[in-house]
Amino acid sequence: MRHFIIPALLLASPAPAQGPLFDADGYRIAHYRAPVRQPPAGVGRIAPAAAAQLVPDRDAIFIDVLPTQGGHREPGGRWRLASPHESIPGAHWFPEAGRGQPDPAIAQGFARGLARLTRGQRSRMLILFCRADCWMGWNATKRLRAMGYANIWWLAEGTDGWRDLGLPLAPVQPDGGITP
Template identity: 55%
Template sequence: MTRYLPFCLLALAAGAATVPDARFDPQTGYRIAEYRGIIPEPPPGVRRINAAAVARLVDTGRATLVDVVPAEGAVREANGRWRLAREQRGIPGAAWFPEAGRGRVDPAIERWFLAGVARLHAAEPRRTLIVFCLADCWMSWNAAWRLKRAGYAQVRWFAEGADGWRDLGRPLVPMTPYPEPL
């Protein structure tokens, strides 16, 4: 009996390796739970960018900043306007799309996000799209991958996000959500 023990342990380990991780949507691969945590690598096809490189691109006008920090306690009304529970601070010049980084995003928010990024990109097509949230936030990972899947080639994932910007000694300013189209 003991001679079969290694094979049984191997079979158990193999079975455990195939258990799906409930924090990820099995169809899309987006993170859907526990959004704050260590992120081992950037989304497929997206390169990571550090705070110093983001600052250089911003300072030279070669970046379009896309902030996906959630709006805690906020309500998005039927007309697309947001009622915020408290002030949100972010990187100056960033377009803020609250809730767009969720793994299972509301379809109206996803349409607003993709249409808004399309408008931003059309206005400055040579700029690099830099997607961020806070440090260790899977929402920016999801949003960067969503944009890559939508066909954007120059997407960068700023993993340190607004926290990394602040740690560089750069200011954070009050933000308002990106406007809905009229």
């Protein structure tokens, strides 16, 4: 009698098929924590050390798009946070605005918030970020470029790169532009 050894890999069921990573417009819609190689077309990349030389709200508007960790929006648009969030001092936090397909109220609030912060000047320097290896900052820069903003910079290393320089982070609250 012959005995065959069947490798365990052949017995394992195939992995479930994963959905697409990008939508038809090129926004990342799944697995946001993954390496990101280049900024979207028309967007520059800024190093943490260069960003640290700028004064928030004077030289550039710093925009954090990290999602809330366990938080949610209540009816009326106010955020209920499960835990505090720390960001680059002086940054404006727009939770969830970096999703590939954000909730329409969040997308509208993001657009209103940026219009308010830039006073309608689409040439203002904007620095967008999340964390290292996070597609949400990338998505947000692409979205602002599509909205006609012209001076957009992506801080790919995000708050992780800022902290790696030994620079402090500060508590931040969600920006009021998100409320409906």
